[in-house]
Amino acid sequence: MASPLHHVIIGSGSAGFGAAVTLRKGDPDCRISMMTMDSLPFYNRYDLPQIFQGRSDWRDMLAVPPTFFDENRITLRRHNRVVEVDGVARRIRLAHQETVGFDTLLVCSGGRAYVPENLTDKLPLMHGMGSYEAVMRLYRDLPQGGHAIFIGGDMIGIDLMLMLVKTGYSVTLITTPQTLWPHEVSDEKRGKILAALADKGVTVVDSARPVGIDAGSDQGAARVVTLEDGTEINGDVVVPACGLVASVEFMLRAGVDIERGLLVNPELGTSNEAIWAAGDVCQIWNDEDKVYQFCHGWKNVRIMGELAAGNMQGTHRDFDVRVEDRIDLDEAGNIVSTFWEH
């Protein structure tokens, strides 16, 4: 009898989890290993802003109970950083010197927060929001009623901003070209959305470029953001919200095509027949426009994971790159975005 196939998934977010479930449904005997740098089993990242409403126990955020992984024989390997993929030998190398072979590999490593180049050396002074631990640190470091400064204003950040103002914090948004990422909107609509944010209580500093972030004094503000015109904004925390960049460094020697993300065909296969990609890490071929494009948003990411997994097992379905990309204001003046749909 042939050995069961070993499917390795890099990433344990929505795409990776959806893929694992699909793979198990399609093949009860296969081996499934998920490699992630996270500490937690799969949880809904779109629930993270709820931490500011007091929902801070990570166990309440799990999408499935931990036993789900045992019951479905999905080996979840946390604190595992993939440092290299050998697409020919079909094996990955982990930072702790372990080598793991695969029959098929699905890369769902997502993206990391983009930070403007002139501020990268200030990263230690910023708070991320990409994981439970990061948002919990933000929650702990931001005093009750304190002031958060957001640089950028992507859709992930706006979600959090709205929660902060709703729960009694003050928020300043310093907009950048990445504001409303990944949506691309007209100036007119952008203005309306920023006005809506201001209406909700967000202080919007538009068309400004931050050039410095400093730790404040013990007596004064914890953080000081300096703008290009010399203006200083005092706050307690600084949060970069400039969108994501695909995490693909470990794929550089995998023998697959990479541009800003992993380039995949509509079936989400890469140029190596054993390697697939899904989620924020991949650029998908749009045959209509003849371009590779990212398709962000929680719902899209999950669908991509499920679809890639099915294709790894022999189905041939294309991902519809004509995904809805819409940001609007509803009648009550609330911002609604397809990015947030899940």
Place this chain on the structure above:
Amino acid sequence: MEQPRVGTDIQFAICGSAGDGTIAAGDIMKRAAALMGFKVIAFDIYPPEIRGFGKCISRIRISDAQTYSLKRHSDVLISLNDAHAIPHVGEVRDFGAVLFEDNSIAELPEGGHISAHIRAAQVPYGFGIREISEKATGLARSRNIAALGYAAGLFNMPPGIFHQIIAEKFAKKPRAVTEDNTRAFDAGVEAAARVFKLDDVSVGRPLSAASGADAVMMTGNGAIARGFLEAGIQAYFGYPITPASSIMERMAAALPREGGRFLQTEDEISAIAATLGAGYAGARAATATSGPGLALMTEMMGLGVMAEVPFVVAVSQRGGPSTGLPTKTEQSDLNLAVYGGSGDAQRIVLAPTNVEGCYRCAGMAFEIAETYQTPVVLLVDLYLSNRFETVIPPRKNIFAPKPRKTPKMGKGEEYQRFRLTESGVSPRSIPGEAGLTHTVTGLEHDEIGHPSDRLHNEMNAKRHHKLLPATHFPGLTTQKRFGDSGKVDVGLLGWGSTFGEILETLYTAQGQDIRVAVMKVVMLSPLPVDEIAAFMDDCTHVLVPELNFEGQFANMISGATGRPVTRLTQTTGAPMLVDDILAELHRLIDSPAPPPTSSHRTAEGVRA
């Protein structure tokens, strides 16, 4: 899932290879916890071979309330060697923590890293243990202490107490050793400070009124040695054998300082012969051995009984028969301890159930031996010998020897060393005492000690009857009942180290509204039969869990009382699990009447 108690009740498991400093790290952890004022139970497991480079595990349970055994599930596992620790990942409870090296310097095969084995419900903490040690000290040697520091930092345990224990532990080594290890510890603490804690393990303040400064961490063997010393032991003769050797090691170091005599003999026969000789000469004398050694000693045990010579033999049981399992625990030398030897050679056998019991029984053993002029066997096992517990010894020595009374003879009265008295206890003299010349022999004898078969029946009766009051020896707990009073659904009878698990079972069962009581029996010979029978009268079912194949204690109880018991026996080399006892207890409750069958657990499982 085993739920954490309210308050502190945490079990650490540190696993590594021999040479990784696993046991040393565990030692520091348990001593620090004791100094913090927590109750501590700890047990170290060494490689299956006496010598080698195999697996070591140190398990330390710290709590703010008294506990009686290790838990089945640990709250925290620290891996110093993944190959050894991987099989133990499963013992960590849900939402407990697994600490491991995530920066290996060696190539690992697929699945060779512990992260491949951590369940989703467990919380992983990977960190560069080696790197922390090397940065702090320049060497990887302090990996164990760095990992300990990380754990202390993660669980918010005060570093100062660890510093003190590290300094004490390495006090005899060059100062640089203490300094390096302290730096490695602090570096571990600092690394943990940057980590977001996700597990639900927490170390709170100890609630016990007991001061950490008064508490002493002791193993069962250490407690026996301390008890011996406080009782004024004057001579110790021994031959090393696992797991009793540490008694001898302690005596070798301490006894000469106290003015006593220590001799390592050429074998066990010599050891007990010398012990008997010293006892005959009036000294408080003892030896210690394990099952194979006791087998060799049985002839001299018989001589001690026949010649009515007081001495003490500590026996730490291991897996048997023959060489058996030197580093695994078992309770299968009960028959040998109680009955071993030729003829009807009843002696006193005490089996303490915890470390404090070891201390108390050892402290009183000489007094008992002298009172009844007979050998006393102190019966423990590897699990109790090597188990650490916090003990708060009395501030005043309560075991100091009392002056021996020299027999007073009337004018013209003949001294009869073996006179038949109402109590069975004869006037004892020691060689050299004027006017008390007598004969001592292994042959049956008359009242003055001359070989004779004339009084064999009377002498047998004397040697037996004189021991019976020992079941009520002042100050000694020979048996004790716990749990519900009056009629109960199930009563558990236990002895030795297994009683800790039995007591934990009691408290768990009471939490499930089961009417249950337990009785520990410390004096195994002579048996406190009346108290045991009274206890059994109250029990619909009587369950006897013990670590041997045949149910030796159950047989003894059943034989002494003529009543049926249910046996739960196990010879896996490991302590019995509370869950197993509880499962059997539930099975009994569902049984309509006391079943005549027994259950036996083997490595393959339970069979009825």
